[in-house]
Amino acid sequence: MSFKIRQYLGEQNNATGSTPPFKLEAGQNAAPDDGPLLGALHSPQRLLHKTPNIRADQGLRLFAEAPSAERIYKEQIGDMTVNVRVYSKGGQRQDLIFINLHHSEKTSVQAARRIADEVGGMVVDLVHPGGRLVTFKLHGKSYTFDPNRIFTDAGIEKTLRGYSRSAPPAAKMAVKQFAEALIEKYVRNRRVIMAVHNNSGGFKVDLWDKNGRYEKDTAEIFKGDPKHPHNFFIVTTMEDFNLLKSYGYNVVRQNNEHATDDGSLSIFCGRHNIRYINVEAQHGDELGQKSMLRTMAVNSRSAEDGAPSQLQAGNAAKSQPAKLDAANIRRLVKATESKDARVREDALNALGKIGKNAIPDFMGI
Ligand SMILES: [Zn+2]
Secondary structure, three states, X not given: OOHHHHHHOOOOEOOOOEOOOOOOOOOOXXXXXXXXXXXXXXXXXXXXXXXXXXXXXXXXXXHOOOOEEEEEEEEEEOOEEEEEEEEEEOOOOOOEEEEEOOOOOXXXXXXXXXXXXXXXXXXXXXXXXXXXXXXXXXXXXXXXXXXXXXXXXXXXHHHHHHHHOOOOHHHHHHHHHHHHHHHHHHHOOOOEEEEEEEEOOOOOHHHHOOOOOOHHHEEEEXXXXXXXXXXXXXXXXXXXXXXXXXXXXXXXXXXOOOOOOOOOHHHHHHHOOOOEEEEEEEOOOHHHHHHHHHHHHHHOOOOHHHOOOXXXXXXXXXXXXXXXXXXXXXXHHHHOOOXXXXXHHXXXXXXXXXXXXXXXXXXXX
């Protein structure tokens, strides 16, 4: 077993003599979510901080002892500096990346960070004075765009014209450079991209169904959770569609060939055969979004040591060991939200055991 794996399993780092930043015992309660993190978010510099805000349950706490880190990278668009905030946990599951492009959708960032704390991974979000939209000045003129509409040339043109009336070449170029920086740093060569969004009002899964606004963009739809129409996945692969369907979620498989080119990240990933999962949840429903993210995280495979992604493995169901049986995990994940503390604890313990057994598999050893 490699050193990295031993670290995963929470053993003391004897090689360097360092001690884990903190240790939780089984059954011990962790500090409430977000305490140390929120304070740390206000520092503009690189931060290395300890986050005891981990679920204190058996298996999921395996990752609690890895340090978390946050870095801010600056991207310039005209006169506007957009801070790209990168939160990473453990440094092990760098293939698992959560991207939030809409600054106003804060629930999704919190949910993604908590899941990264549980299983490892990286959460990227954009910080700027706008809400959903980014505004910048170039040669004395002001322009606005939607940062999830900039990943194709047609999308850049459309979003600039829509919000700024004009789209001169210099403004388009400034936006395109920003989009390319995001693609190169956070999207290209990743095995799986999880985009996280929040919504409200009329924006729900039904828009992708028959007679909905996005019907044309849909290859397949499954509404397994009609009581929560704001919580749904949009995926680009059949494997992920079938997986999430088996869990009883609302899920849309994008028609990668015919979907309208609105310049969104889903269109870019669909065109470039990048496994992409959009996790949409209602504003404020952190619990619901965490459950959705956890399901994907538990089922995704690591790029570490060259382990094949689910996509490359072909039939996901066949490649999963029996202990990762989807129906069993689905039942357990649902039980983690039970009102009964005992039921929650039992489910977390059981999930923990699955996670522990599955780690060598995740890690490709
Ligand atoms: Zn959004």
